[in-house]
Amino acid sequence: MKAFFLLIYEIYQFMVRFFKEAFIPPYEYKEVLNQFFEVGIRSLAIISLTGFITGLVFTKQSRSSLAEFGATSWLPSLMAIAIVRALAPLVTALIIAGKVGSNIGAELGSMKVTEQIEAMEVSSTNPFKFLVVSRILATTCIVPVLATYMALIGMLGAFVNVYNNEQTSFTSFFQQAFVRITFVDIAVLIVKSAVYGFTIGFAGCFNGYNADHGTVGVGRAANKAVVVSMFLIFVEEMLIVTLVNNYLR
Amino acid sequence: MAAATQGNTNKQPHPGIDRNNAVIALRGVRKAFGPMEVLKGVDLDVYKSENVVVLGRSGSGKSVLIKIIAGLLRPDEGTVKVLGSEIDSLGTRALQDLRSKIGFSFQNSALYDGMNIRANLEFPLVRNKRSLTRKEIDDAVAQVLDDVGLSQTINQMPSELSGGQKKRIGIARTLILHPEIMLYDEPTAGLDPVTSEEINDLINEVQESYKTSAVIITHDLTCAKSTGDRVIMLAEGNFIRQGSFEEVFDSDDPRVQHFYNYNFITKT
Numbered sequence: 001m002k003a004f005f006l007l008i009y010e011i012y013q014f015m016v017r018f019f020k021e022a023f024i025p026p027y028e029y030k031e032v033l034n035q036f037f038e039v040g041i042r043s044l045a046i047i048s049l050t051g052f053i054t055g056l057v058f059t060k061q062s063r064s065s066l067a068e069f070g071a072t073s074w075l076p077s078l079m080a081i082a083i084v085r086a087l088a089p090l091v092t093a094l095i096i097a098g099k100v101g102s103n104i105g106a107e108l109g110s111m112k113v114t115e116q117i118e119a120m121e122v123s124s125t126n127p128f129k130f131l132v133v134s135r136i137l138a139t140t141c142i143v144p145v146l147a148t149y150m151a152l153i154g155m156l157g158a159f160v161n162v163y164n165n166e167q168t169s170f171t172s173f174f175q176q177a178f179v180r181i182t183f184v185d186i187a188v189l190i191v192k193s194a195v196y197g198f199t200i201g202f203a204g205c206f207n208g209y210n211a212d213h214g215t216v217g218v219g220r221a222a223n224k225a226v227v228v229s230m231f232l233i234f235v236e237e238m239l240i241v242t243l244v245n246n247y248l249r
Numbered sequence: 250m251a252a253a254t255q256g257n258t259n260k261q262p263h264p265g266i267d268r269n270n271a272v273i274a275l276r277g278v279r280k281a282f283g284p285m286e287v288l289k290g291v292d293l294d295v296y297k298s299e300n301v302v303v304l305g306r307s308g309s310g311k312s313v314l315i316k317i318i319a320g321l322l323r324p325d326e327g328t329v330k331v332l333g334s335e336i337d338s339l340g341t342r343a344l345q346d347l348r349s350k351i352g353f354s355f356q357n358s359a360l361y362d363g364m365n366i367r368a369n370l371e372f373p374l375v376r377n378k379r380s381l382t383r384k385e386i387d388d389a390v391a392q393v394l395d396d397v398g399l400s401q402t403i404n405q406m407p408s409e410l411s412g413g414q415k416k417r418i419g420i421a422r423t424l425i426l427h428p429e430i431m432l433y434d435e436p437t438a439g440l441d442p443v444t445s446e447e448i449n450d451l452i453n454e455v456q457e458s459y460k461t462s463a464v465i466i467t468h469d470l471t472c473a474k475s476t477g478d479r480v481i482m483l484a485e486g487n488f489i490r491q492g493s494f495e496e497v498f499d500s501d502d503p504r505v506q507h508f509y510n511y512n513f514i515t516k517t
Contacts, residue, residue, distance in 0.1 A: 110362070119359035122319050123373035123422075124345040 014206050018136060021129045028134050035138030039100050043146060050095055051150035054087055055079065055157025063165070072166065073176075079158040080177035084185050088151035090237060093196035096143055097229040101204040104135050105225030108208025109218035117209070132209060136201035143197030144190045151189065184248050192240045196233050203229035259494060262478040263456060265298040271330075272297050272430055272462045273318055278327035280313055287313050289486035290327065295430075300456055300463045302477030304470070304497075306508060309483050311466040312356070315432045318464060319353050320344055332429060349377045352423025352461070356435040358415040360407035366418055367403050370394070374425050393421040396458065397451060413444035420451060424459060431455060431463040437472045449475040470509070482508070 059079050066072050108131060111117050120127040159173045168176075204225040211221040273295035280288040287310035295301045305311045316322040317329055320336045329336045334347055360369050370390045374381065381389075394400045397417040407415060416436060423431065436452060437445035449472055455461055465476055473480050474494045481491040484504045490497045498509050 107363075114357055114362075115355045115359040116361055118316075118321055119353070119355055119361070119422075120372075121321060122348050122351065122353040123376060124349045125372075125376050126341075126345075 010210070011206065014209075015202070017128060018133060018202070021126070021133050022137065026129075028130050031130055031134040032137050035134045036142055039096070039135075039138045040142040040145065043096060043099060043142075044149075046095060046099065047092060047146050047150050048153050050091060051088070051153035052157040052160075054091055054150075055083060055154030055159075056161050057157075058082060058087065058154075059158040059161040063161070075162055076158070076168070076173050076176035077180040080155065080181050081185075083154040083158070084151050084181055084189055086237075086241075088154055089147045089189055089193045089196065090233070092147040092150045092193065093143060093200065093233045094230060096139065096146065096197070097200045097203075097226055097233060100139060101200045101225045101229045102222045104139075104201065104204030105208040105211075106218055106222035108132075108135075108205060109211030109221035112209060112211045113214050113217055128209075132205040135205055136198060139197040139201030139204075140194050141197070143200065144193035147189060147193035147196075184244070188240070188244050188248070192236070195236055195240070199232045199236065200229045203232065259474055260300075260453070260476060260478065262493075263298055263300065265460070266478060267297040270297040271295065272332055273464065274328075274330040275318070276328045278314075278317060278324045278329060280310070280317065280322065280324050286486055288317075288324070291483075291486075291488060293481070293488070295462050295464055297462055298456070298460060300452070300465060300476050300478045302465045302467060302473040302480045303483050304467060304473050304480060304508070305483035306468060310486060311468075311483055312434055314483070315353070315434055315464055315466050319351055319432055320348065349373075349426050350429045352420075352426065352428035352431045354416070354420050354423055354431065354433045354436060356438055358407075358419035360415055360418060360422070362407055365404055365406050366394075366399075366410075369407065369418065370422050370425055373422060377426060389425055393425045396424060396454075397421045411444075413440050413447065416440065416448055417451065420455065424455065427459060428461060431459075431461045433463060433465040433467075435467055435469075436465060437467065437469045442471070445469065445471065446475070448472075452476045468508075484508075 059075060062075065062078060062082075063072060066074055066078070108117075111131070117127045117131070120130065155174070155177060158177075159168075159170065162168050162173055163170075207221040207224040207228070211217040213220075271294040273293065275291055275293040278288055278291045278293075279286065291314065293301075293314075303311050303314060313322060317324050318331060318336075320329075320331075320339075323337065331347060332350060334343070336344070336347075339347060360366075361372065364372065367390055370393060371386055374386055374389055390403070391400065394403060397420060399414060399417055399421070402410060402414060402418065407418070410418065420436075431452075433452065436448050440448065452463065452465065453476055456463060463476075465472065467473055477494060479491060480494050480497045481488050482497055482505060483489070489502060490500055490505055498505060500506070
């Protein structure tokens, strides 16, 4: 129990330090941009592929149920709601947690146990600002962009399935799809993706930066970064959906 | 007392040592990790242009001592003055400025895995001297690589280098800022005898060329004998002997004898 409260205190301290270092100059612009590239550009291929498959398969699975009621014309709007409100932010976050979160945990963990972080400190560089702040900022800013991108690609996947079955035109499909999407849906997509991005970056950095016990600690840090961030993403999804449904819809 | 000879030479005290100018001064430094007290009130003066070797068994607190000097760890008690500044009283910016005058060579070299050798060497330079031109940076990198004899490795990754080369690059990375003080943490650990001797020679060359003072943490007697102007033996959290290499080991203290015998070296 004592260890649990100690962990909570350490997380609190880490978070306070993050916000302090993020707002106090000097800023690590170059490293933040570098991390934008690492998190964003290097994840584009997998996000494109999974987004397309998600949209395609989800449409295919939903078709039979809607066909029973002769309601296949609802597919575009149903897919838009499912993808924008739930699938795109959630699937993007889970993929980034697995790909980027584990990478951050392993990278910082290995830097910690091989004294590279201390080497940075004695080189008159603030390693927290350089390594932690830049990565958390990058995941927080890039996950919403990737989630929005995945929503579009997912809709494209849905369109392919609808076009193959109903020969609906591209314009007609997207007109029907977006008729049910509101500004709140888009805003919630962006905000909750940012929350997931922050969670992924924070879990990766916290576990990596505090890694110990040599190479075993590095593996443990990478593993914890993924497990903790995925668990938190589901908890956050539940809370955000409850809040939005109660107060914004 | 001794078992075998390693052909090492005994270093003569450097003529430039200024005994009136202590660049590092520790007074009553204590440090504990939980119930284990690692340093029990250590006093130390390191003079300008002097190489001080701190010898001790693994886990005796040697690395803790230099991490305290570099400000990476805070002592529980006592004062640490480096180049006239008390480390504990310095703000972040002042501590960073002071650290740019201290070179720290880590036991495992601590080269940045994700950067090639050029980027590793540029890193401290571009972050401390932002006004430098590209040419000045390139010249500085070429100079330190030449000083450590590894100019050909400039575009290689750390993973492509041998242990000895990594140590040299680690030292080069600290030299690029022209530090006044060098801190070496186990500079010859894990190296074969020939490479160890090369590193020992490099430490002496750095002292000569860069006019540095140094604290060298080691358990290698050959390294201590070849590089130390003064040798200090650390055991059970205290300095138990200090002086020249011969003075330290001319002792009946069983802790000193035990340490000496296990290093397979003669006193001559």
